[in-house]
Amino acid sequence: MKKSIIIGICALGLLTSCNKDEKILNTLNDFNTSMEEKGYHFGDKISLPAEVLEDAESISISFGDKETNTLAISPDFFSLGDNAVTFIIQKKDGESLYQDAIINVFSKTEEKNINFKIEKEYNKEKVFTQGFQIEGNTIYESDGQNGSSKIWKYSLGETTPIASTPQPDEVFSEGATIVGDKVYQLTWRNKIGFIYDKNSLKLLSQFDYPNIIGEGWGLTYNGKELILSDGSKNLYFLNPEKPSEVVRQISVAGNKEIYDNLNELEYHDGFIYANVWQKPFILKINPKTGEVVGKFNFTELAKKHTTGDDDVLNGIAFKDGKMLVTGKLWDKIYEVSF
Numbered sequence: 496m497k498k499s500i501i502i503g504i505c506a507l508g509l510l511t512s513c514n515k516d517e518k519i520l521n522t523l524n525d526f527n528t529s530m531e532e533k534g535y536h537f538g539d540k541i542s543l544p545a546e547v548l549e550d551a552e553s554i555s556i557s558f559g560d561k562e563t564n565t566l567a568i569s570p571d572f573f574s575l576g577d578n579a580v581t582f583i584i585q586k587k588d589g590e591s592l593y594q595d596a597i598i599n600v601f602s603k604t605e606e607k608n609i610n611f612k613i614e615k616e617y618n619k620e621k622v623f624t625q626g627f628q629i630e631g632n633t634i635y636e637s638d639g640q641n642g643s644s645k646i647w648k649y650s651l652g653e654t655t656p657i658a659s660t661p662q663p664d665e666v667f668s669e670g671a672t673i674v675g676d677k678v679y680q681l682t683w684r685n686k687i688g689f690i691y692d693k694n695s696l697k698l699l700s701q702f703d704y705p706n707i708i709g710e711g712w713g714l715t716y717n718g719k720e721l722i723l724s725d726g727s728k729n730l731y732f733l734n735p736e737k738p739s740e741v742v743r744q745i746s747v748a749g750n751k752e753i754y755d756n757l758n759e760l761e762y763h764d765g766f767i768y769a770n771v772w773q774k775p776f777i778l779k780i781n782p783k784t785g786e787v788v789g790k791f792n793f794t795e796l797a798k799k800h801t802t803g804d805d806d807v808l809n810g811i812a813f814k815d816g817k818m819l820v821t822g823k824l825w826d827k828i829y830e831v832s833f
């Protein structure tokens with residue numbers, strides 16, 4: 496009889512403790528969910544509800560490979576955009592509680608809508624535009640899809656190739672950019688990039704992707720580093736001499752919005768311009784922080800060409816300070832001043 500009472504008390508004790516733990520975790524989960532839309536900015540502190548704090552000896556946030564116990568939104572731990580983390584509550588009784596959460600970090604200032612004017616339009620060969628750049632009056636373009644991928648160049652407004660190099664059938668071409676007297680070109684899931692002679696577009700060599708990069712999407716060059724998008728919210732900076740290593744990376748977000756699916760890119764005058772896949776927007780991004788400072792809305796232009804999932808806005812180049820924009824399977828290039 497005595498034995499069963501003791502067991503009964505223990506079980507009751509455990510149950511109370513279990514209920515309390517569950518309540519703490521539910522409160523934490525509700526709090527984190529409520530903060531997702533509002534998000535945080537760098538420098539903010541995470542003010543957890545009193546119920547979460549009262550039994551805690553310490554609370555840390557784990558990112559898997561690193562951990563912080565300051566509850567501060569520091570760029571040393573958090574990136575712009577969504578961060579998948581685990582809260583670890585070390586309780587005063589020695590037990591630990593774990594709760595997964597998404598913490599969104601947004602840029603402090605709101606991205607401006609950039610006013611623009613369409614000055615001119617040029618005819619264009621309908622190809623699956625994945626990489627797009629101009630030097631002088633010559634367009635260098637990477638054309639995608641398995642079985643018909645190529646790198647080619649032609650004069651703006653023309654459709655006759657000056658030079659063209661096809662890829663093997665299993666290669667799906669993606670972003671491309673000019674680096675000195677060479678052209679670098681990405682592939683989608685082949686995990687290799689190609690380097691061509693800019694003049695002849697003859698293949699010179701190829702390179703493997705850094706391990707962290709699963710897919711190649713957009714590519715540009717800031718005069719020192721290649722900048723690569725992989726369809727996520729991240730942009731990767733690579734040394735063109737050692738393109739199989741990532742030098743650094745940034746994540747891209749605006750004031751209220753995370754932008755992933757970053758696609759075709761162009762570096763111009765201190766900023767990165769990026770298409771967002773299947774969206775009629777071009778973002779202007781601070782290359783140091785990843786903050787979106789401005790946004791072009793090309794909805795009206797996209798309406799003229801976009802009929803499905805494939806024929807979307809995708810192609811940014813700069814010619815004499817004006818932006819050239821086009822899309823996959825579009826038969827026009829537009830010259831835009833802003």
Ligand SMILES: [Ca+2]
Pocket residue numbers: 626627628714715759760761810811812
């Ligand atoms: Ca481009």
